Amino acid sequence: MSEMQATYLKDYLPPAYRVTHTELTFDLSPSATRVKARLHVERHPDREPDDAETSLPLELAGEQVKLISIAVDGRTLEAGEFEVGDDKLIVSTVPERFLLDTEVEIDPDANTALEGLYRSNGMFCTQCEPEGFRRITFYPDRPDVMATFSTTLIGDRDSLPVLLSNGNPVEQGELPNGRHFVTWEDPHPKPSYLFALVAGSLEKVEDHHTTTSGHEVLLQIWVEAENLDKTEHAMASLKRSMEWDEETYGREYDLDRFMIVAVNDFNMGAMENKGLNIFNSAAVLTHPQTANDATFQRVESIVAHEYFHNWSGNRVTCRDWFQLSLKEGFTVFRDQTFSADANSAPVKRIEDVSFFRTAQFAEDAGPTAHPIRPDHYIEISNFYTLTIYEKGAEVVRMLRHLLGWEDFRRGSDLYFERFDGQAVTIEDFVTCMAEVSGLDLDQFMRWYSQAGTPEIDAHGEYDYATGNYHLRLSQRTPATPGQTEKLPLHIPVRLGLVGTKSGHDLTLTLNGDNGPEKLGKDGVLHLRQAEQTFVFTDVEEAPVPSLLRGFSAPVKLRYPYSREELAFLLTHDSDGFNRWDAGQRLTLLALDDLIAAHRNGVEKVMDSRLIEAYRSLLNEPGDDKAVLAEMLTLPSEAYIAEQQPVVDVDAIHAAREFVRQSLAWQLRDDFLAVYRDNLSDEPYAPTPEQIAQRRLKNVALAYLMSIENDEAVSLTQHQLEQSANMTDVRAALTLLAHSDRTDLAEPALKAFGEKWAHDPLVMDQWFTIQVTRPQADVLERVRFLMGHPLFSMKNPNKVRALIGAFAQNRINFHRLDGEGYKLLADVVIELNRLNPEIAARIITPLTRWQRFDEQRQALMKAELERIRAEKLSPNVFEMVERALADA
C-alpha cells in the first residue's frame, strides 16, 4: 500500500519546482467548499534532471480533494495531460515558469481527522502542519517551498461574520445572496504548513504592543462570545513574550497584527501559523474560577512558544520534516527559559526535568525510540514526540552550557540573519554555534542521530594526603531499535564539590591538558570519551560531589551515594535542582526497600532517615515555597516504574502509599501547620508567590487526606465549599473523590458536574478527576462516562481527559484481567477511523508492554494484535508495527 511506504532522510532532493506566490480563493460551505488556487510556479535552480530523468514533471500533493478544473497559463488541460492519484496530481510537461490554476472541492464537515480545513462548533478552521495543506488543495506541500500568499475568503455574512487568514487584511466587501468576502495578504514567504484560515461567529479582545524599534502591533484574541472573560491571561502572556524575545534574543514581530483564535476541537495544544495562531481552547482560555494554576502556567508557556516560533520556525523554517527539532527543540528551549524568568527558575527546571525523566526516558527506552533527527518515517505526524521536542530542547540547552550565554546569543543572531526567509537544516544551526564560539561540535552532532538515553556511571575518590579528588565518569548508551552500535557523546557535566565539613561549594581546580584550570565553584566538565577521569587538585576537604547540576545533560547519572550523603546534599547543595534531586534519590532508595518488602510479603518499615529529612524540610522551609512544595512531592508512580527492571504496578502503588501515609502520620502537625500558614484570602492572581503558596498548602492537604482523619476531611470539604478559585476547588474535589469517603465524594462530584455542565473545559477536569481514582471500580466508570452526553470521541480534549487520563491510572489501567488494555484498544480502533493522529498518540501505553511481567505482556500484545488486524491508518499502522517488531 503506497501510504505505508517509508520516507528516508537520505533521499532528500530539492523540489523540482518552486512556488513564488500563491493566490487562494475559498468559497466556504460546510460540506462543499470550493478552493481556487493560482500558483506562480518556476523551475527550482538547484534541481537538474538526473540521468534517469528526461524532464521534470510537476508533482503536487493532494488528498481527499476533488479536482474540478486545472489550467496552465490559462489553458485548461485535457485528460491525458495530467494524472490524478489518491494522494497526488502529476502534470508531465510544464514550462520553465508558469501560472497554474486549479479548482477543487473539499468537505470540511466530513473531516474528523482535524487536519486541513474542518469545522469546530460551526466555525471553519485549519490545521496544516505537517501535511494538512494537501487536504485543502493540490500543492507542493513541503516546507522547503516558500511563497507569499494572498487569500480571499467568501462566506455567509450572518453565520460567518469574521473571516481571518495570515497577514494583513487588504480588501473586503459585500457579495450577492448575503455573502461577503475579505482578502488577506501575507508578505512573508512561508511554507504551506503555516497557512491558516478561520471563519465564524467570533468576538475579539484587543490590545497593542510597540516593539523596541517603535513598530505598533495590533494584538487580537478571537473567541466565542461566552469566553470573552477568559482571555486576559493569554493576552498578558503574549505581551510579556513579545517583550522577552526582544530583550533576550533581539527578535521583533514583523506584521501589523498578531491574532490568536481559540477552537474547541484541536489535535495539539496550538499552532504557530504566520500572524494567525490557532489554539486549542484548553491552551488559551483561563479564568480563576475555571482553570487551575497549572493551566495558567501552561497557557503562558504555550502562548510564548507559538509566538517565539515566529522567528524559530517561521522566518527560518525546516528544510524537510526530519529537521523538525530544529524549530521545536529550539522553541521549547526558548519557552522554558521564558517561563523560568517569569516564575521560579529552579521550580520550572524541576517540573520540566521530572516530566522529561519520566516520559521521554520511557520513550527512549521503548520500541518507538528514535533520534532527535530520525532517518525515516512512515507518518511524520507520529514524530511530534517528546524526543523531538523535549530532548531537542535539552540538546539546545547543552549548546548554551557549552558556549555560555553570550556566544550562544551570537550564534542565534547569526543563524537568524544568515538564514532569514530560508528552509534549513540542523547542521546550519549547529554550524552557526560552532562558528561564533570556535568550538568543535562535530562529536556533539551525534546527539541528533543517536537514539537512547546515555547512562553515566560516576565514581569519586578523595585523597586526604594530596588533597586530590578523582572523578571517573564512564558513559554508554543502550541499544535502541535499529541502532545497536552507539558512540560516545560530548556531554557537559556541570558539577560542584560540596565540602563535608563546611557544607559549602569548594573551589574547583581541574588538572587539565594544559595545566591547572580554574573552574570556580560550579564548573562544567566536557565528557567526550567512553571513560574519562577528571582530577581536581587543592581540594581542601573531603567533598560530596553534586553532579549534573541543573540536569546539564539528558542522561541517567548513577553515583553510589549513601543515604547520609543524600541527606547532606538535600540540605547543603547550593544548586536548587540538585537539592531536590537528592531528595528524590533518597526517597527512591526507601521506596526500593518497600517495593521489595511488598513483593516478598514482609512487613513494610519506613526509613526513619526519610522522615527526618522531611521533618527538617518542614521545619526550616527556606524562602522559596515553590521549591519546598516540589521537595515535598513524592516521585510519581510512573517515575518509580522507570527505575524498575520489571515494573510491578501494585508494589509501586502500595509502597508509595505507604511512604505517603507514614510521613503523614509522623509529621501530621507539621503538615497541618503548613496548611494553616498558607491559607489566604487575597483575591486570586496567577503570580508566582500565590501559586507557590497554594501549591504548598494543597501538597500538605494531600498528605493529611492520605490518612483521612476527620479533621483532614473537614478541611478538604471546607476548602471545596469556600474557595472561589479552581486551583483550590479542584485540589479539594480530587482529594475527596480519590478518598474512600464515597458518601461525600459522590454528591460533591454530582454538584460540580451540574454546576459546570455548560463549560467544556471544566467538564474535561470533571472527567479526569473521576477516572484517575485509585478505586477498583474505575474502569466501569470510564465505560459509563463514555456514554455521557458531554463526552465525544470526536473531540480530542475529551478523549485525553477521559481515556488518556485513565491510561495514566496505573493500577487500574494495568488490571490483571486485561480489561484496561481492552478498553484502550477499543478506543484506538474507533479513533483510527475518526482521527488517526489522536489514535496513534493514545495507543502509547500499550506499546510499552516490554516493561511488564509476562502475564501483562501477553495481554497487551494480544490487544496490539487485535488492533493490527484492522484496516489501519498509516499513523496507527506505524505505531503497532514498531511496538510488535520484536514481540
Ligand code: B3K
Ligand atoms: N507546530 C505545532 C505542531 C502541530 C503538529 C500537529 N500535527 C505545534 C507547536 O509545536 O507549536
Ligand code: ZN
Ligand atoms: Zn512548536
